[in-house]
Amino acid sequence: AQSVSQHNHHVILSEAASLELGCNYSYGGTVNLFWYVQYPGQHLQLLLKYFSGDPLVKGIKGFEAEFIKSKFSFNLRKPSVQWSDTAEYFCAVNAKAAGNKLTFGGGTRVLVKP
Amino acid sequence: GAVVSQHPSWVICKSGTSVKIECRSLDFQATTMFWYRQFPKQSLMLMATSNEGSKATYEQGVEKDKFLINHASLTLSTLTVTSAHPEDSSFYICSARDPFRDREGSPLHFGNGTRLTVT
Numbered sequence: 745a746q747s748v749s750q751h752n753h754h755v756i757l758s759e760a761a762s763l764e765l766g767c768n769y770s771y772g773g774t775v776n777l778f779w780y781v782q783y784p785g786q787h788l789q790l791l792l793k794y795f796s797g798d799p800l801v802k803g804i805k806g807f808e809a810e811f812i813k814s815k816f817s818f819n820l821r822k823p824s825v826q827w828s829d830t831a832e833y834f835c836a837v838n839a840k841a842a843g844n845k846l847t848f849g850g851g852t853r854v855l856v857k858p
Numbered sequence: 859g860a861v862v863s864q865h866p867s868w869v870i871c872k873s874g875t876s877v878k879i880e881c882r883s884l885d886f887q888a889t890t891m892f893w894y895r896q897f898p899k900q901s902l903m904l905m906a907t908s909n910e911g912s913k914a915t916y917e918q919g920v921e922k923d924k925f926l927i928n929h930a931s932l933t934l935s936t937l938t939v940t941s942a943h944p945e946d947s948s949f950y951i952c953s954a955r956d957p958f959r960d961r962e963g964s965p966l967h968f969g970n971g972t973r974l975t976v977t
Contacts, residue, residue, distance in 0.1 A: 835918070
């Protein structure tokens with residue numbers, strides 16, 4: 745079945761550590777890729793998106809993601825995290841093959857220790 | 859930017875009663891809105907696509923008679939959880955695109971969500 749997978753359910757790291765969250769999808773054809781963040785008690789916010797062009801996209805708050813088409817992956821990275829990055833991160837895919845519905849991965853809870 | 863507002867933010871109701879959740883697009887007209895459900899520690903699951911002036915499109919496994927969706931205007935969609943039971947307790951989130959500013963496949967604008975607790 746077509747799906748979006750996030751490899752890690754929970755990540756705990758210290759401030760200034762580097763962060764990488766994996767995301768894989770199984771849709772073929774044209775896809776639009778997103779990373780959303782949900783801070784405690786808040787609504788979903790868009791971190792970054794990929795539609796076309798440069799596969800390395802930069803988002804807000806120092807986050808970036810790389811689209812690797814051959815691996816069906818769109819991993820999120822941040823070189824040096826802060827305590828305020830504690831949140832839940834969701835990868836999402838909008839695939840033409842799936843009727844352009846936005847499908848979310850299972851989410852990764854990130855806890856940054858001060 | 860486009861703003862989506864949901865009301866109420868949280869609601870507690872007794873088992874067997876019905877609850878209505880409103881989703882409004884504040885500064886744009888949304889011909890399509892999406893209703894998601896998020897269980898604790900789980901991801902968002904698309905429940906249905908709300909289409910202005912026509913019937914909603916429900917995802918597989920979602921009971922259309924239980925989750926009534928009405929999209930009577932270009933700025934308002936409502937989700938009514940009928941005869942709610944404790945297992946319906948969840949976080950319900952609506953979202954929409956601005957059809958004039960957002961091309962197909964663009965990011966959705968999300969409401970703040972409604973936490974429903976059925977006792």
